[in-house]
Amino acid sequence: MDERVPRDFETLRTTILERRHxxxxxxxxxxxxxxxxxxxxxxxxAASIAASAGVQPSTLIRFAQQLGFDGFTSLQLVFRERLRERNSSYDERLAALRAKAEEGAGHRAIFDGFVAAAGTSLNDISGRLNEDHFEDAIALLAKAETIYVLAKRRSYPVASYIAYALGKLKIRNQLIESAAGLNAEMISFASPRDAVIAISFSPYAPAAIDEARVISEQGVPIVAITDSSFSPLAQFAKVWFEVAEADFAGFRSLSATMALAMALTVAVGEKRRDAGRKRKA
Amino acid sequence: MDERVPRDFETLRTTILERRHxxxxxxxxxxxxxxxxxxxxxxxxAASIAASAGVQPSTLIRFAQQLGFDGFTSLQLVFRERLRERNSSYDERLAALRAKAEEGAGHRAIFDGFVAAAGTSLNDISGRLNEDHFEDAIALLAKAETIYVLAKRRSYPVASYIAYALGKLKIRNQLIESAAGLNAEMISFASPRDAVIAISFSPYAPAAIDEARVISEQGVPIVAITDSSFSPLAQFAKVWFEVAEADFAGFRSLSATMALAMALTVAVGEKRRDAGRKRKA
DNA sequence: TATGGATTGGAATTATTATTTCATATTACC
DNA sequence: GGTAATATGAAATAATAATTCCAATCCATA
Known part of the structure; x- marks a missing residue:
């Protein structure tokens, strides 16, 4: 066997392309x-691959041997390793980009960093969404008369998007914000027949926590999106979601939170439509 | 064997978690x-897995059978399919999920759809960001006295996040929104020494376009984030970025726009810091 | 604590799969 | 065009891996 067998996919690929002719x-x-x-x-x-490629299994093995492997099996390992790495690489890429940005690697690196942070966050949340909680939250919000949306500071953009989407879906909602300082009054109108979506991440904006407490004391059920079970929001919530957003350059991504928020919103819209249809039938 | 064997990883996962106890x-x-x-x-x-998990191979097979598979091999297929899918392009996944959602595949599919849409958008933008435009935009914004941020409706969450980030970076900025209807006055204060970040996607909110026109007529340079060269925003802008966000269930993702917006903001912050340092030296 | 059922470990068996071998075909060179 | 070297196909064989089986053990229940 050859002394320098390609051990990673990229090397292998290059080797193949070189020798192709x-x-x-x-x-x-x-x-x-x-x-x-x-x-x-x-x-x-070996047999199935050979068949798909239109050759004999033995040819496949000869191919592997030509490349320096001692058989198909060791060649296959390289292809498997590739899949493994592809999967785990977001985190590593992000770490590399952070290091790069530290040493001042230019503006492109900043952009790449935010893209990678968003990707990591999405990856993470798609693996760990608790489906039961998700269903519970949808059920809870679908039967609310008015959905109040509560988020401050960093989380505020998510709240405003939720409010926009709820409006488009013709679901009555109230974004808790008021330039005139009328938040307390606004909150006092909420009843147990309503519901709240509250979003807050560490460091929790005190106003968001206070308002969540008041509103939960009025018996209004809260669906919370936050970052850990220690979050003060979690204790007021009927249902809560843990979302771990990756950060870059001191700013956390909002992608995962946004995706969850949109999914909640649209799912609630759908559930209401279904319920409406049933009632008619 | 059971009639309803989990055929995709997520279902399998859920099934396992349910029966866990x-x-x-x-x-x-x-x-x-x-x-x-x-x-x-x-x-x-089977043998290697069993060894790593500290059980006998036969146990592994029993596990598969408990879940309704007829053996380890068919269970393994689900795990392999998962890797293939993860690896397959975001676009294909998104298309599959859209089809799924069409036929009412439940709430999980909605969530997956939004995650995939965000991923597609990020993928897309990371490939086609024009680096020259990016540098131009940063330079333009870095020397502005005040950065005005203009976006309505769907794009408003991005604007509010930009305003939040600029504030944290101690960069003077003004979000153009006013419950009191004082937008016109607010805009009239902008001068050519300032700059604007404007964001709008089709269907362009008329207010956003109008305000962009007025402000550009005052000689204030505009950096626009929009969706095509036909966008009315593009014609008022000194620099503009094309961002193609994937949509799901009628709502477009904001992930790519957010990533770009954050990168712009942080890069501007960095450029100013560097400039400040030089001036002192 | 005795007893039945469920669970587990480990080896035997069966199946699948990779590899080797050898006959045949193809190609390159004289 | 003949011959040697190389490449290919197909089946035989060897290796590896999945599955089954049975005895041993554990656990709940009476």
Whole structure:
């Protein structure tokens, strides 16, 4: 066997492309197939891959040996490793970008960093959304007369988007904000037949926490989006979601929170439509 | 065998979590391992997985059977499919999810859809950000006395986040919004030594366009974030960015716009800090 | 604490899959 | 055009891996 066997996918890929023209016909055929369908190589069996590529299993093994592997199995490992890495790389990329930005790597790095932070956050939340909580929250919000939306400072953009979306879906809602300082009055109108979506992350804006407390004491159920079970919001909430947003350059992403907020909003809209239809029938 | 075998990873995951407490000890052990190390299940052999999880291979097979699969092999397929999907392009996933949601595939699908839409948008923008425009925009904003931030309706959350971030960075800024209807007066204070960040997407909010026109007529340079060169905003702008946000269930993602907005803001902050340092030296 | 049922471990068995081998075909070179 | 070297196909074989089976153990219940 060769001394320098390609051990990562990129090297392998380069090697294949270099030798492409000096390979026998069938071997070249499987080489092309491998670069076009790396996933199939990662998961298939020698027989199944050979069949898809239109060659014999033995050819596949010869291909691997030409590249310096001692058989198909070791070649396949490289393709599998690729899939593993692809999956875990967001975090690593973000760490690299943070380091880069630290040393002043220019403005493009800042942009890449925010994109990566958003990607990481999305990755994270898609894996850990609690579906039961999600359903509970939807049920709770769907039967509310008015949905109050409560968020300050960093979380405020999410609240304003929720309010916009609820409005578009013709769901009665009230964004708790008032230039005139009438928040307390606004809150006092909320009843147990209403519901609240409250969003706050550490460091929790005191106003958001206070208002959440008052409103929960009035018996209005709260759906909270926050960052940990220690969050003061969590204790006032009927249902709460933990969202871990990655940050970059001191500013946390809002992508995951936004996605969750939009999903909640649209799901509530859908549930109401379904309920309305049933009532008519 | 059970009639309804989990066929995708998320369903499987949920099923496992539901039954978690009613499973025998060793089976529960492998269940926990499976959820913690899905990649290992996808790639390993029954023997290797069993060893890592500290159980017998037969237990692993019993686990699969409890879930309704007819053996380890069919369980493994679900874990492999997950990796394939993760890897498949965001676009394809989004298309699949849209189709799913169409046929009313439940609330989880809505959530997944918004996550995928955000991911697609991020993917897209990271590939096509024009670096020259980016630098121009930063330079333009960095030398502004006051940065005005202009966006209505759907884009308003972005504007409010920009205003929040600028504030944190101690950069003088003015969000153009006024419950008292004083926008026109607010705008009239802007001078050519200031600058504007304007954000608007089709269908362009008339108020946003009008205000952008007025303010540009006053000679105030505008950095625009919009969705095409046909956008009315583009014609008033000194620098403009095209951002294509994917949409889901009728609501467009804001992730790419947010990432760009944050990058702009932080880069401006950095540029000012650097400039300040130089002036002192 | 005795008893039945459920659970588990470990080896035996079966199945699947990779690899080797060898006959045949193709190609390149004289 | 003949010959040697190389490449390919197909089946045989070896290796590996999944599954089954049965004895041992654990656990709940009477």
């Amino acid at each position: 000096s390979l026998p016909k069938r071997i070249a055929q499987i080489a092309a197939y491998a670069l076009d369908n790396p996933d199939d190589i990662a998961f298939g069996t | 009613s499973l025998p000890k060793r089976i529960a052990q492998i269940a926990a391992y499976a959820l913690d190390n899905p990649d290992d299940i996808a790639f390993g052999t």
